[in-house]
Amino acid sequence: MNYKYYNMGVIGSPAAHSLSPVLHSYLLQERGLVGGYNIFDVPESRIRKVLDHGAMFHYSGFNVTLPYKKHIMSMCHHMDPIATSIGAVNTVKLSTLAKKGGHHGSESPPVTATDRELAWHHGSESPPVYTLTGYNTDVVGFAHMLQHKNINPADQNVLVLGAGGGARSVVHHLDAVGAKVQVFNRTVDTAVSLIADMGANATIATADNLAQGDFYLIVNTTSSGVHGEAFTALPPGVNLKLTHAVDLIYTQKVGGAATGLAGSIATPFLSHMGADVSCDGLLHLIYQGVESFEIFVRDTESQNLGTTPATPATPATPTTPTTPDPEFIDYLYAKLTRIISGRQ
Secondary structure (H helix, E strand, C coil): CCCCEEEEEEEECCCCCCCHHHHHHHHHHHHCCEEEEEEEECCHHHHHHHHHHHHHCCEEEEEECCCCCCHHHHHCCEECHHHHHHCCCCEEEEEECCCCCCCCCCCCCCCCCCCCCCCCCCCCCCCCCEEEEEECCHHHHHHHHHHHCCCCCCCCEEEEECCCHHHHHHHHHHHHCCCEEEEECCCHHHHHHHHHHHCCCEEECCHHHHCCCEEEEEEECCCCCCCCCCCCCCCCCCCCEEEEEEECCCCCCCCCCCCCECCECCCHHHHHHCCCEEECHHHHHHHHHHHHHHHHHCCCCCCCCCCCCCCCCEECCCCCCCCCCHHHHHHHHHHHHHHHHHHC
């Protein structure tokens, strides 16, 4: 039988409860494609083994989650400019160089990857030569999420809570569209470093001047409330004026209403803020996942760069972001929300 089989996966630790396998299964079905998606919950020392495994079984690529978004950069031959700017990769496209007399992935049968043992059952045969291109789809995911909720931060006062990896993609987009960005982080030096590293046109918000702000949008990129506990990333007693609230977390507040807030999951942060328009992180997960999926299924020519990643990696040709159908995104959101509710 002649067909293209799209193998994909996610690398991270912990990753066992990732929603990516479900999301990508829906996307494969929607596109009428045949494929599979596996979870690789492995320590850092096993990442290269996973990539070799992917080359052996004709994987199209991998999503990369915490804590490996920076580490994986050193393994990439090509880097998308956005990923370079942010300093993190959450998607790698794997291009296997065709062996003599064959085509990489063109007639690949379905396989079930043994993600824990990574046993190839190919004796002493080494994996084929492959190259990796690193992308960061979090920026596109965040931009599409705001558009989906009709939130336009251009020339508006925006507060970003946190200065970790999630904040980088958020600040990158907000700065690009001309928002007036302030960053608040308990450790001020970390926020200062983020702004300096990215060259962003942003300022530092402090506990003393927060209460004086009137914000069009507040974005939570911290992990506060990730387990459903109370939101504590803001100083006690600070009541902010705001119109829109966006959370990168999609964990429902313990004891919160199952129906959520304004069409969103009632995360601890969103429950705490009580904004006119709220948006949880599940929408962001879906949009960035859709963009990753498009990278995986896009046919690209392999480039013979050898087996050693360039230092630094050479720039990849910038990709044109997809524009998913909002109704299909709402369908995915409803499906995944029910799964999340069943887990909590």
